Amino acid sequence: MAGLVTTLGSGAMTNSVHEIRDAGCILAIGTNTTEGHPVIGLEIKKAVDKGAKLIVANPREIDLVRWADLWLRHNPGTDVALLMGMMNVIVDEGLLDSTFIEERCENFDTFKESLKDFDLDTVERITGVPKNQIVEAALIYATNKPSTLLYAMGITQHSHGTDNVIATANLAMLTGNIGKPSTGVNPLRGQNNVQGACDLGALPNVYPGYQAVADPTIREKFETAWGCSLNPSPGLTLTDMFEAISKGQIKAVYLIGENPVLSDPDINHIKESIKALEFLVVQDFFLSETAQMADVVLPTATFAEKDGTFTNTERRVQRVRKAIEPVGDSKPDWWITCQIAQRMSAKGFEFETPSQIMDEIASLTPSYGGISYNRLENGGLQWPCPTQEHPGTPILHTERFARGKGHFVPLEYKPPKELPDDEYPLILTTGRSLFHFHTGTMTRKVKGLNILLEEGPLEINPSDASALGIVDGEMVKVVSRRGEIVAKAKITEVSPAGVVFLTFHFAESSANLLTNPVFDPVSKIPEFKVCAVRVERTH
Amino acid sequence: MNEITLIIDGQEVKAKEGMTVLEAAKEAGIDIPTLCYHPDLTPYGACRLCIVEIENVKGFPTSCTTPASDGMVVKTNTPQIHELRRDIFELILTEHPNFCITCNRKERCQPFDICLRNVSVTERCVICPRNGHCELQDVADSLGVEEVTLPYAYSKELPIERGDPFFDRDYNLCILCGRCVRVCQEVRGRGAIAFTYRGSDALIGTAFGWSLKESECQFCGACVDICPTGALMERTSRWEGVAEYQVVTTCPYCGVGCQLELEVKRGRVIRVNPKRDGTINQGQACVKGRFGIAEFVHHPERLTNPMIRRNGNFEDATWDEALDMIASKLGKYKENNEIAVISSAKCTNEDNYVAQKFTRAVLGTNNLDHCARL
Ligand code: SF4
Ligand code: SF4
Ligand code: SF4
Ligand code: SF4
Ligand code: FES
Numbered sequence: 022m023a024g025l026v027t028t029l030g031s032g033a034m035t036n037s038v039h040e041i042r043d044a045g046c047i048l049a050i051g052t053n054t055t056e057g058h059p060v061i062g063l064e065i066k067k068a069v070d071k072g073a074k075l076i077v078a079n080p081r082e083i084d085l086v087r088w089a090d091l092w093l094r095h096n097p098g099t100d101v102a103l104l105m106g107m108m109n110v111i112v113d114e115g116l117l118d119s120t121f122i123e124e125r126c127e128n129f130d131t132f133k134e135s136l137k138d139f140d141l142d143t144v145e146r147i148t149g150v151p152k153n154q155i156v157e158a159a160l161i162y163a164t165n166k167p168s169t170l171l172y173a174m175g176i177t178q179h180s181h182g183t184d185n186v187i188a189t190a191n192l193a194m195l196t197g198n199i200g201k202p203s204t205g206v207n208p209l210r211g212q213n214n215v216q217g218a219c220d221l222g223a224l225p226n227v228y229p230g231y232q233a234v235a236d237p238t239i240r241e242k243f244e245t246a247w248g249c250s251l252n253p254s255p256g257l258t259l260t261d262m263f264e265a266i267s268k269g270q271i272k273a274v275y276l277i278g279e280n281p282v283l284s285d286p287d288i289n290h291i292k293e294s295i296k297a298l299e300f301l302v303v304q305d306f307f308l309s310e311t312a313q314m315a316d317v318v319l320p321t322a323t324f325a326e327k328d329g330t331f332t333n334t335e336r337r338v339q340r341v342r343k344a345i346e347p348v349g350d351s352k353p354d355w356w357i358t359c360q361i362a363q364r365m366s367a368k369g370f371e372f373e374t375p376s377q378i379m380d381e382i383a384s385l386t387p388s389y390g391g392i393s394y395n396r397l398e399n400g401g402l403q404w405p406c407p408t409q410e411h412p413g414t415p416i417l418h419t420e421r422f423a424r425g426k427g428h429f430v431p432l433e434y435k436p437p438k439e440l441p442d443d444e445y446p447l448i449l450t451t452g453r454s455l456f457h458f459h460t461g462t463m464t465r466k467v468k469g470l471n472i473l474l475e476e477g478p479l480e481i482n483p484s485d486a487s488a489l490g491i492v493d494g495e496m497v498k499v500v501s502r503r504g505e506i507v508a509k510a511k512i513t514e515v516s517p518a519g520v521v522f523l524t525f526h527f528a529e530s531s532a533n534l535l536t537n538p539v540f541d542p543v544s545k546i547p548e549f550k551v552c553a554v555r556v557e558r559t560h
Numbered sequence: 561m562n563e564i565t566l567i568i569d570g571q572e573v574k575a576k577e578g579m580t581v582l583e584a585a586k587e588a589g590i591d592i593p594t595l596c597y598h599p600d601l602t603p604y605g606a607c608r609l610c611i612v613e614i615e616n617v618k619g620f621p622t623s624c625t626t627p628a629s630d631g632m633v634v635k636t637n638t639p640q641i642h643e644l645r646r647d648i649f650e651l652i653l654t655e656h657p658n659f660c661i662t663c664n665r666k667e668r669c670q671p672f673d674i675c676l677r678n679v680s681v682t683e684r685c686v687i688c689p690r691n692g693h694c695e696l697q698d699v700a701d702s703l704g705v706e707e708v709t710l711p712y713a714y715s716k717e718l719p720i721e722r723g724d725p726f727f728d729r730d731y732n733l734c735i736l737c738g739r740c741v742r743v744c745q746e747v748r749g750r751g752a753i754a755f756t757y758r759g760s761d762a763l764i765g766t767a768f769g770w771s772l773k774e775s776e777c778q779f780c781g782a783c784v785d786i787c788p789t790g791a792l793m794e795r796t797s798r799w800e801g802v803a804e805y806q807v808v809t810t811c812p813y814c815g816v817g818c819q820l821e822l823e824v825k826r827g828r829v830i831r832v833n834p835k836r837d838g839t840i841n842q843g844q845a846c847v848k849g850r851f852g853i854a855e856f857v858h859h860p861e862r863l864t865n866p867m868i869r870r871n872g873n874f875e876d877a878t879w880d881e882a883l884d885m886i887a888s889k890l891g892k893y894k895e896n897n898e899i900a901v902i903s904s905a906k907c908t909n910e911d912n913y914v915a916q917k918f919t920r921a922v923l924g925t926n927n928l929d930h931c932a933r934l
Contacts, residue, residue, distance in 0.1 A: 038816070038840055059780070059846035060816045066749040088749070210815035212905040212931075214912075221912040223903035223930045229913060234926050247921045256926030262900045271900045271927070273893040275886075277915055278904035279931050300889050306862055317882055318874065320863035324812040325822060325829055325853070329908025331810045333817025333840065341908055344807035344822040344829060348857070349864020350879070354904075354911035357883075358918050364887035367922045370914070378910040400819075400839040464813075464848060466856040469725030473779065473847070 024186025024544070025206065028194070029417075030424025032231075033216060035193075035205035036169065037335045037403065037415040042067040044203040046165035048158075050078040050189070051100060051175020051550075054085055057453045058173070058209045058334070065171075074161045078103060079175065080450065081480075081522060082515045091158055094517060095148040097450050098179055098437035098551040103155070104188035105432060106144030108195055109136045110159035117163075118197030126194050126427040135431030147434060163196050167203040174211060174452070178549035181435045182541040194427045200418040210334040211453075217332035220389070220404070221382065225256035230386035246385055247369055258545045260538075266294040273300040277354055278321065280309040288534045289504055304354055307466070321354050322347035328375045329355070330397065332404070336414070338392055339401035437551035438539040441519070445501060445553035447485065448520045451532040477532070478511035480522040481556065486512045489556060498557040499523070504534035507559060521556060564630040569637065575628050582610055582623040585636060592636050593645065593699045595652070595788055596737040597624040600843060601746055604738050608648050609699065612636045620644060646703050652735055653696075653708050655716070656789075660685035661700045662707050688733065688790040689798045695788035696735070718763075723771040726795060726851045727784050733791040734764055740783035740792060747844065752777035764791075781850035785833065785843070796854065797823075800830040808835055811849040812906065818845045822853070829854040890923065900927035 025032045041047065041064040055062035062085070069075050069088045077085050078093040078100070086092045095103045111117055112133065122129050141152040148155075162168050170193055176185040189206050190199075198204040210216050222229040232239045234255050244251050257265055259281070265271040267290075274295075281291055295301065295314050303315035312318050324331075326347040332338045347353070355375060362370040372378050376394040383389050388405040391413075396402060402413040417423065441448055464470045479499055481491065491497055493512040498505055499521070508523065516522050523532035537552040562577040568585050575584035580603060585592055595607040603624040611620040615633040620641065623634075635641070653661065685691045721729040738755070741764060745751045752775040756765040766775040784792045803823035811818040819838030823831040832853045834845035866882035867874040877885075893899045901923065903915040912930070919928040 055778075058814055058816050059778070060818055060841050060844055063747065063749070063844055213810070213812050213815055213817065214907065214909070215815060215905040215930075217909040218903060218905040218907070218912045218930045221909050222916040223912045223928060225926050225929055228920075229916070243920070247917065249921045251920055252924050252926055254926065256928055257900060259902065259929040259931065262902070262927060262929065265900070270898065272898040273890060274900050274902065275890065276902045277911065278906045279902050281902065281931065300893065302886050302890075307859070308861070308863060312863075316869045317877075317886055318863060318867045319882060320865060323857050324809065324908075325857045327908070329910045331812075331817060332909060333810070334815035335817075335840075337817060337839065338909070339810045339817055339819070339839070340808075342807050342809045344809060344824050345827055345857075348862050350866075351862070351864060352879070354907050355914040358911070358914045360879075360883050361887050361890070362914075362918045362922050364883055365891055365922055367918075369917070369921065372914070375908065375910040378913055382909065382913050464852055464856070466859045466861065467852045468855065469779070470847065470852055473725060473773065 024183040025190055025208070026424075027183075028187055028190035028428050028430060029199070029206070030422050031417055032208075032219075033417070034207040034209070034335050035199060035417045036203065036207055037337075038064055040203040040205075040415075041065060041169055041171075042071065044068050044073050044167055044169040046074045046076065046162055046168040048076045048078065048162055048168065048170045048192075049085055050104075050170070050172050051177075051185070052171050052173035052209055053079070053081070053083045053175070053452060054171065054173070054209065056084065057211070061171075061209060061334075074165050076158050076161055078158075080517055080520055081452075082517075091154065091161060093148075093150050093154055093158055095150050097448050097520060098181075099148040099434070100176060100179075100185045101181065101188050101432055102139060102144050102147040102434045103150060104185075104192055105136060105139040105434070106141060106148070106155045107159040107162065108188075108192055109139045109144075110141070110156050111163045111192075111195060112136060114160070114163075116160070117195050121197035122194065125200075125422065126429060128429045128431075132191065132429035132431045135433065138433065162192070162198075166196070166198060167201055168193075168196065168198045169203055169205055169207060170198070171207045171209060173209040175550060177208070177541075177544065177546050178451075179546075179551065180438045180539045180541055180548040182546050183543040184432050184435065187430045188432055190427075191429055191432070194429060199427070200416065200420075200422075202416060205416070208334070213333075214331040216334060216336065217330070217338070220332055220386075225258055228385070229382060230388050232386075243385065246381075260540055260545055260547070263291055263294045266297055269297070272298060273302075274298055275302045276311065276315075277304045277358070280305075280311045290538065304357060306348075306351065319357055320349060320351040321357065322351045326351070327353040329353075330375075330379065333401075336403045337401045338389070338397065338404065338406075340394070340397045438548055439502075439537045439551065439553045441553045445555045446519075447554050447556060449499070449501065449523065449532070449535060449552050449554040450520060451523050451536060451549045453524060477508060477524040479508040479556070480511050480513050480516045482514060482516050482518045482520070483512050484518045485521070485556070486510065489558065491556070491558060496559050498559055499535060499554050500557065501535040501537075501552055501554045503537070506532075506534050510556075521554065564628060566628055566630070566632040566634060568634045577628075579628045580624055581612060581614070581621075581626045581628045581632070581634055584628040585623065585634070590636060591702070592623055593649075593702050594624060595695060595699060595735065596739060598739050598743070598786055600786075601739060601742040604742065606736065606738055607652065609645055611641060611644060611648075613638060613641060642703070646705060649699060649703055649705060650708050653700075653705075656696065656733065656735060657684070657688075658708050661697060662705055689793040690733075690790035692802055694790065716761075721771070724773050724777075724779075726779055726781070726847075727792055728795055728798075730791055730793070731763060731765070733789045735789055735791075736762055736764065737788060738764075739786045739788065740764060743782045743786045744777075748778070748780055748782055750776045750778060750780075753783065779847040779851065780845065781834075781847070782844060794831065794851070797831040800825055803830060806833075811845065811853075813848040813852070814846075816840055818849050820845060820849055820853075829857055894923050894925075897925055897927075899923050899925060900929075901925075903928065903930045905930050 077089040303312040329341040359370040391406040573588040605625040613635040818841035819835040836843040901919040
């Protein structure tokens with residue numbers, strides 16, 4: 022989300038889910054919304070029923086395509102080129118919002134220079150999208166205001182994901198589609214509480230509310246509140262952690278509710294580094310692939326057995342309410358951590374209820390300052406919500422951008438780090454299925470969901486399949502430079518020729534044995550959406 | 561939107577232009593029985609239960625399809641309307657098991673009791689999962705139907721469709737209200753089910769009689785939630801009966817954050833319903849939230865006690881043992897800044913806050929991240 026921080030000053034959905042239905046145009050890029058965020062998919066349908074124009078930009082023929090006015094089937098990893106091409110058309114046609122740019126934004130001229138490299142011929146060559154479609158997309162987006170832009174991991178999971186995000190923000194600013202109802206740049210977050218985990222400072226460089234660890238005044242505030250001195254240097258990101266573990270610099274890991282053995286790129290490497298640990302504590306409600314490697318496993322209560330809050334993709338803080346007693350002798354995560362802290366003689370972990378924790382959060386986190394359990398009784402609050410009286414903020418950047426002026430960033434096209442060659446002639450791209458969730462620790466325990474999608478099939482285009490002599494349903498080997506897996510071939514035109522697709526929910530055919538562990542330099546998000554593979558018959 | 565005024569049952573009622581007569585009446589607290597109407601769907605006018613009389617309008621229009629207009633004078637409950645409604649409802653009941661609906665013992669009858677009226681087991685409400693919250697029963701009560709005088713023509717004898725996960729379809733109980741068809745098409749955009757025909761009989765089903773799995777169905781459960789009868793019923797909670805209480809909470813799967821109602825009985829989650837006025841989802845959910853919760857929460861493989869690895873194997877431990885051991889070990893690695901913490905996007909805000917406070921204030925490091933990047 023770093024791209025949005027650079028351009029707009031805040032890295033979250035700028036608008037709210039319910040505004041989507043009133044949009045004049047929706048540009049859905051890198052999001053398979055009906056599978057990844059089904060209920061937001063319903064909003065898109067509502068908008069289309071009311072006459073909104075829908076542009077879908079996706080290499081795969083996803084479900085949304087059938088409602089689309091225009092489907093841009095660009096080559097995987099060419100989003101920057103596609104968006105910059107559209108912006109070039111908008112500038113050429115004079116469809117830009119000059120007043121908005123002048124009053125609210127900065128650095129436009131430098132940005133405009135960088136558009137020169139994206140003439141229609143170049144963009145067509147890079148993206149594989151015909152020129153007339155690029156023009157059409159630009160015109161639809163710029164002339165059917167309010168236009169809302171939705172994206173998900175198809176934008177972020179690239180080695181240049183931050184550039185992709187910046188491109189979306191540039192497009193919205195260029196046309197003044199931001200800070201108003203039913204507009205905006207809207208990242209749809211994957212897991213239920215990704216937004217909250219970031220908001221509450223489960224990050225190496227910021228305290229809750231994105232307050233920088235490196236800022237001495239901020240640090241002082243937390244030192245006073247917590248009654249201790251704090252480490253001024255930002256810590257290691259997840260990917261750097263595994264590097265440090267391999268090098269023996271990190272020897273102990275306390276892991277709460279995650280399953281990196283399946284979710285991270287290049288699984289074999291992760292497994293090796295976890296084995297190298299001297300001490301691993303895992304807190305989870307199932308014995309996940311990672312928990313099996315732990316020294317101590319602590320059983321946790323699920324969401325149904327505890328109180329708390331989640332913050333959804335539109336920044337809405339909503340209550341989680343305890344419905345039943347914890348199963349067995351399991352305990353809520355916050356309770357466990359507080360116990361460990363107290364046994365290490367720490368003060369400030371005497372919380373008796375999550376509501377008390379929220380009160381401390383509110384006292385130290387400006388954007389959550391007005392949030393308390395009392396106020397959450399009726400449907401939640403969208404941050405920023407700085408005071409008890411504040412009604413919450415459905416739309417960001419209405420008067421001014423969070424960073425002051427909207428910052429146009431010039432961009433250049435960078436191809437994915439690993440492209441097909443003779444040895445690995447196909448592009449592998451990964452994603453989610455409607456029927457499973459993340460690494461499947463929860464959904465794969467549900468029989469009916471397994472019936473609906475038993476194993477993650479490898480989707481392959483008929484032309485590639487016939488060239489390889491593969492028939493539908495046969496088991497095939499998928500090989501990359503990092504590993505190989507066996508999966509059932511599903512022959513379908515959903516995947517374009519030259520591109521195969523896998524989901525990442527399945528331990529036995531885990532796409533992340535194959536993916537390329539290269540990262541966006543800023544966001545540190547791995548390139549899950551593009552790597553080179555070859556497919557072989559198994560007999 | 562303009563405000564209009566109409567007279568319903570002699571009462572002056574304010575309504576907004578564009579509302580139907582039924583909606584205007586509902587707003588004013590006037591009850592008109594309905595079956596095929598649902599507030600989330602376009603009106604359909606199929607069951608005809610909602611008929612009314614309107615001054616200067618011939619016959620008995622269905623209020624769910626008639627737009628309200630300024631100055632309209634409406635009667636919803638004259639003896640004649642009442643009579644007609646009962647006839648209409650009886651007609652619906654001739655093609656539905658109806659003995660129990662009109663039986664004076666129904667409140668006392670238990671599933672395994674012997675029926676005093678000798679009703680076949682398959683046609684008794686007590687074995688229908690919808691018993692107790694069935695809209696046919698509600699309508700029968702509100703109309704005061706005590707017996708069905710028309711000849712019983714219930715002879716569908718359709719096989720129950722059991723080939724799909726999560727719910728069965730027993731179209732013997734279907735009253736052809738079309739609510740499932742409309743919700744699937746209008747709200748979910750799928751069109752997995754439609755009106756089909758077997759000879760001259762209308763039926764609901766998938767194209768070509770496929771299973772739902774082979775159709776466009778995404779198993780969102782919207783049709784199950786909207787069906788007024790027991791025709792569409794969730795399999796796992798079929799015999800669980802009525803919950804002891806409900807708790808509103810937030811879905812633990814994706815970032816949409818649907819508001820869900822967890823129904824609890826005997827300490828277990830027996831059913832999950834999307835909350836009707838849920839801020840985000842307004843009565844909708846997806847297959848994961850709707851059908852994918854109870855089973856993982858109560859899964860036999862849930863971890864139930866702390867475990868410590870000794871000589872390569874996990875051994876059960878008490879909380880005190882496990883926590884003390886962790887505290888002392890972490891204390892050791894803390895000295896050389898050799899610890900990292902990985903928190904979780906699955907956990908609550910409060911869990912994450914405590915985790916980061918612990919990492920920073922107690923372990924003295926900022927080596928802390930979660931899997932959001934992924
Ligand atoms: S749907 Fe079930 S409960 Fe309702 S009347 Fe029919 S059999 Fe009885
Ligand atoms: S479960 Fe959802 S998609 Fe399937 S038939 Fe019912 S409404 Fe349609
Ligand atoms: S299955 Fe249920 S919702 Fe569908 S038409 Fe029959 S009674 Fe109505
Ligand atoms: S019910 Fe489905 S769409 Fe709604 S939050 Fe849960 S997983 Fe997401
Ligand atoms: S409710 Fe009006 S016709 Fe059925």
